Amino acid sequence: MSSGPAAPDWPAAPQALPRHQGPAEGLPLHDSATLRRWEAEAARGLPPHALMARAGAAVARLGRALAPHARQVWVLAGAGNNGGDGLVAARLLQAAGLRVRVWLAAEPASGDARWALAQARAAGLAVLPGGPPQPPADLGPDDLVIDALLGLGLSADRAPAGPVAAAMDALDRLPAGILAVDLPSGLIADTGGCAGRAVRARWTLSLLGLKPGLWTAAGRDHAGAIWHEDLGAPAPAEATTPRLLDAPACAGRWPQRPHAAHKGSQGDLWAVGGAAGLSGAIELAARAGLAAGAGRIHAVRLDPAAAPPSHPALMSRTPQALQGEALARATVVAGCGGGAAIGAWLPALIHGAPRLLLDADALNALAADPALAQALRLRRTSAVLTPHPLEAARLLGCTTEAVQADRLAAVRQLAQRYGAMVVLKGSGSVLAAPDGRCAINASGNAALASGGTGDVLAGWIGGLWAQGLDAWDALRLGVWSHGAAADAWQADRGPGQPLDALRLIEALQDLPRR
Incomplete structure (x- = not known):
């Protein structure tokens, strides 16, 4: 059964990692402080909300590619920019003909995320604010779940609590594959540790830059297959920036072994x-x-x-x-x-x-x-x-x-x-x-x-x-x-x-x- 036409103007698909081409020293792995600084700098040179629009579009496109037979999508969105990315993705996936429901942990805190929520509501998207997160009763293994709860908005000394923790509990029991936006919620970007607990995703789309925590400590167990989208604004790297060691x-x-060896x-x-x-x-x-x-x-x-x-x-x-x-x-x-x-x-x-x-x-x-x-x-x-x-x-x-x-x-x-x-x-x-x-x-x-x-x-x-x-x-x-x-x-x-x-x-x- 067809799941509807593709949404217009989606960017090229994010890249799967490890890749078969890349810098000689390996792809850079940026810490959260560097990425936050670079995100703010990159946003100043773009129209309002452009980075969030690109991020949400990348999530939607990858979600469609990873779950091509999905009939419905459940999006769990936090109050920060990670949740905003999820809201943009939810709107685009609904435009592509899928049945989409959004659970919102709290009203957005940032301007970009508030814009994303307004756009979603204007498009008629079903957004359920707060309350116990209840997944669709008929969610199946071919369907898609998007974890847009926390992203970079987490530190080692602050474990998820309240509605966000309840949403993470709900994610543990789902038959559908989970796509994490930027990071599996609960995973610490810089270290790969878990702040109390973390979502186990089937796939992760790392936005703007790759994070060290996706690749070490608990990262590999929680991130699943890792994809990357630099949003047209790749973060610069220095000589001491960690690199991904891959093929x-x-x-x-x-x-080298010369003939005369x-x-x-x-x-x-x-x-x-x-x-x-x-x-x-x-x-x-x-x-x-x-x-x-x-x-x-x-x-x-x-x-x-x-x-x-x-x-x-x-x-x-x-x-x-x-x-x-x-x-x-x-x-x-x-x-x-x-x-x-x-x-x-x-x-x-x-x-x-x-x-x-x-x-x-x-x-x-x-x-x-x-x-x-x-x-x-x-x-x-x-x-x-x-x-x-x-x-x-x-x-x-x-x-x-x-x-x-x-x-x-x-x-x-x-x-x-x-x-x-x-x-x-x-x-x-x-x-x-x-x-x-x-x-x-x-x-x-x-x-x-x-x-x-x-x-x-x-x-x-x-x-x-x-x-x-x-x-x-x-x-x-x-x-x-x-x-x-x-x-x-x-x-x-x-x-x-x-x-x-x-x-x-x-x-x-x-x-x-x-």
């Missing part, structure tokens, strides 16, 4: 760890470095009684072998399964390894020893740290909850404190460099939540770095491709299947290197 941002960054030209990777009872971790790191393409892989086990590596291409070494010329040309991945024994070897590695990645127990040793931290800060060459949230909390002397409350702030603090490039692992891994560069990874999924995948990441980054990439490119490419391998696995088998570490290495080898 376009990593395109062309793989190590040989194992000696592809770098030496030394994986140091494997204390008593922990030998599996260091072999996983070494195997990942081999899969990445490093020329010679040395597995250095700190347990002298450990059996040699099971893979025939890995060379078994003692820690004493990593000195002099060997150390001077090495890329070292230290700490995987290192136990307490790794601490004794870190001073020499920090002072002598030109390329040093610290993971797992090496990070714990670093957190416990101020002298090691000072030595790391004084290094003249690059270092990379790969903590998960608990390790990051130890390095910062705070709680895991504090780290997770603002992952961007935490990773930047780590990069500054230790003078190193850092990836804070987790949903939406966050990367930072001491010079202020920052990125949030768009790839990866919960299939990586299994033992050993972090060891694989460390070795994989080290293997890329050993082949001549600079540290920032090796870190970005390593983190993104690690997640992309899990995405390929999930696309092949469906969600919910964990990816064990050995199969992850195979999935990494299977990735196209473009």
Whole structure:
């Protein structure tokens, strides 16, 4: 059954993300203060209400594209500009022939939103102000719900309450897909945290600029598929603006392999760890470095009684072998399964390894020893740290909850404190460099939540770095491709299947290197 003609003069469809084209450094991710300033500046150069009209039209067009068989739409609108965007969308969707009902949390507070409400009422739109939000009784799975309650109008210290909270409760029980305007209500734009609770949307249309919180912490679970519309006024970016780490941002960054390459030209990777009872971790790191393409892989086990590596291409070494010329040309991945024994070897590695990645127990040793931290800060060459949230909390002397409350702030603090490039692992891994560069990874999924995948990441980054990439490119490419391998696995088998570490290495080898 046809759902009516298209509304006139709608703009081009918003863009789906991740995209297949974009800036070399990745799409910028703007914090809420920057976007509010830019919105006010952009609005001054446009006719009254133009930005809201564009935003509402973009929401309506995307809603029609995402729910092409919808016969009705339920719009939940807040009192701010987010609600105004929803009211514009509701009017246009009604003009397109759909049955539209609007629940309004309160009378609009801004001039633009009051204009949008007046336009909606003049068009005969059914707007129900306040009262308990009651969805249409016959709302079905093909229909559309639009969450236009809060958007940027939320802070971490102010949880949704009153009618807005009641509306969010109503959204939890609906069969229809939810399209969030700008942000799922309750999600904090800058951090990805939730102010008490947040809507779980199937899709999110981020307006004007992309927000960091959509991509990290709870963002990925709540935002669903993310789309972007810059409203013809893209916000400017600076060198320290976080960037989205996706396929376009990593395109062309793989190590080049000339025809005359040989194992000696592809770098030496030394994986140091494997204390008593922990030998599996260091072999996983070494195997990942081999899969990445490093020329010679040395597995250095700190347990002298450990059996040699099971893979025939890995060379078994003692820690004493990593000195002099060997150390001077090495890329070292230290700490995987290192136990307490790794601490004794870190001073020499920090002072002598030109390329040093610290993971797992090496990070714990670093957190416990101020002298090691000072030595790391004084290094003249690059270092990379790969903590998960608990390790990051130890390095910062705070709680895991504090780290997770603002992952961007935490990773930047780590990069500054230790003078190193850092990836804070987790949903939406966050990367930072001491010079202020920052990125949030768009790839990866919960299939990586299994033992050993972090060891694989460390070795994989080290293997890329050993082949001549600079540290920032090796870190970005390593983190993104690690997640992309899990995405390929999930696309092949469906969600919910964990990816064990050995199969992850195979999935990494299977990735196209473009």
